[in-house]
Amino acid sequence: MTLRGRLRFWFRRLPVVTRLVLAVAVTMSLVLTGAACLVYWRVETALDQQLNDDLTTYGRSLDQAVRAGTELPPGPSGSLQQVLDTRGRIVSSSDAVRHRPLLTPAELAGVESGAMLRHDIGSLLPITSDTLRLRARQVTADGGTRIVVAAVRRGHRDEALRELLAQLGIASGLTLIAASYVGYRTARAALRPVERYRGGAATLAGGAQNLRLDVPADRDDEITRLGHTLNHMLDRLEASAERERRFVADASHELRTPLTLMRAEVDVALHRPRSAEELTETLRSVDAEVQRLIDLSNALLDLEELGSSGHLTRAPVRLADLVDTAVSPHRRTAERAGHGLHTDVDDTAVDVDARWLVPAIGNLVDNALRHGNGSVRVTAVVHDGRVRVRVTDDGPGFPPEFLPRAFDRFARAEASRTSKGSGLGLAFVHAVATAHGGTAHAENTGRGAVVTLELPS
Template sequence: MTRPGRLSARLRRLPVVARLVLAVAVTMSLVLAGTAGLVYWRVETALDRQLDGDLATYEQSLDRAVRAGDVLPPGPDGSLHQVLDAEGRVLRSSEALRGQQLLTPAERAAVADGATVRRDVGSLLPITSDTLRLQARRVTAGGQPRIVVAAVRRGHRDEALRELLAQLALASGLTLLAASYAGYRTARAALRPVERYRSGAAALADSTGGTQDLRLEVPTDRDDEITRLGHTLNRMLDRLDASAAREHQFIADASHELRTPLTLMRAEIDVALHRPRNAEELTDTLRSVDTEVGRLVSLANALLDLEQLDSGEGVQPSAIGLGRLLDDACARYRTAAAREERTLTVEHGDATVRVDPRWLEPAIGTLLDNALRHGAGTIRLRAETHGGRLRLTVTDEGPGFPPDFLPRAFDRFSRAETSRTTPGTGLGLALVAAVAASHDGTAHAENTASGATVNLDIAC
């Protein structure tokens, strides 16, 4: 792995707070460095402009005095000068130089050729003594070429820049510390709810009693990414609760309902094994066992269908003509109604609906089957669409639902007293309600003056 790759891997292993603080520190360092550089450049430019102005003025006064052969004028405090001939010999010089040459041979040659030379002597950092800024030009005095060198001291300028650097470094350092601390506090405060959520999830992972009493405390006075995460986790806990409740209900229902047919089957088999039986008796026993096995199969299929619908994973809506949907659902029940000399009528419009016929057709069939077995007279199936909703209504002319049964008609294994002598699992209307709920709808049963009515109102 390359060095940048190793650095990236190390950064990813750091805690989130540390990475945020590091990001803030690096960003602020870049911003402060850029700001400090800009301030330093502006101040340095202003100081250099003033120093260059003083140097140019002093150098011009020296030029005029040399051309006129006058006494060289004094310059700014600490200024120096030299006047050289064409061979580089010092003709006049400030007392402080004591014969020292300010120009190098190459610079003297360049000035002799007509160039203007300007440079600094000494450095800003580290601190050195006798820092100068000099400028040299060629002039003509009495017909002879002369090199006039003017120099001014940079001490005040350099001292101001060093003081500025110190202040910028101090201010930048304090600002970086303050920004890093603020970033740390902000990151800790922002991630504190995440830590609470993590603790809650850890408690859930260690819990053996379900999640009924475990909910994350989410503030209600704000709407940011963290609170939305909390709401999402709470919804996840709700779904886990619902899933656990469905699982418990499934086990309880299966245990309760499977006990009776299994007990009957064992009793039949035990009786058949404990005493000799003839062929006719054995056939009757096998028929009884077969009936109970069929009941078990129907019960298991109904429970599995309910579980699949409750989980929300079994519904796959598709576009289908309303007429075709109802014809397919009613096909087998038309013959049964004719056999009992009853009429089955279907009323619908010419519409296309988006539902899952794999589930909706059996639900309609359950309602028609109940009307055939427990109702009387004409059975009417009516379908209407309006505003993206499909309303299905099944009515008959029978005695209707027992009043005490209506409030629990769609509960699992709920059967009216009058229907307990007829075959059934008590899951038919529960399946109808589950199909309606899976289509974002509801199921409702009521008694009317003419008989029983069941309504399905679902999205389409």
């Protein structure tokens, strides 16, 4: 792993507050460094401009005096001068540098070639003595060619810049500390609700019931929206857990009945010797209960597959053919029971999953034949891009208290508790409608019951 990769890995392992403070500190460091560099550059430029103006003025006055052969004029406070011949010998010099040439042989050669030299002696940091800025130029006089060197001391300029650096360093350091502290406090304050939510979630994971996060009602920011989202998720989790508990209880009840009957039939058969006819009757009874268990298991598996599958396999199919496929297996049952079974279907194509929609319509027809009286009517129409299937019977209808939970799993009206069925038919219909992006609705008409299945086509 590269150094950059190791740093990224290390940074990601830090707590969020630490990462935020580091990000603020790094950003502020860059900003303060840029600002300090700008201030230092502006001040240095102003000081250098003043120093160069003084040096240029002093150098020109020395050049004129050497050309005229007059006495060298005094310069600014702390200024120095030195006049050299072409061999580098000192002709005239200030007392402070009388025996020390200010130019090196290489610099002297450059000036003799006609170039004007500007050069600094000494450095800003570390601190050195006798820091100078000099200007050297070749001048032609009556006595021959001379090299005129004018120099001014940089002490005040360097001292001002060092003081500026110290002040910028102190100010930047204090600003960085203050910004980091403010960033830390801000991050802690911003993440405190998140930590509170995390504690609430941990309490929920520990088995707490009916837990809701304390979300302020007078705010609308990202954290409060997160709290509302988590509370909504908790509502759904609680509802899901309640449905699961109810499902397990109902499934246990529905499975217990056929198993108990089977056990009773077998116990009776084993209690004393039975004739062949009696044993055959017992086996038929056991077979019926086994088939009931198989039907119940298949219904549960179908519901689970519908709930867990991410999509349906839609395909164009004639609506008349689809309804006829669902209704045909029930026509003989309707004839034996003396019920009329009528269909009224639009002859048009719809885009649905026939694998699930056919048994859903079949369940509605089967319920109407078992619990209704008179005729059963199946209508299917397409309007505004939606297909509507209605199954109507002439029976007593649904008990009013049963309607709100008619599509729940194992929901059965009390009058039908002893009749054939598992209470999963309407739940299956509702699951098919939901998977298609549609709805299922049950109601009483005064003459019987009607169940409507509506979904996009």
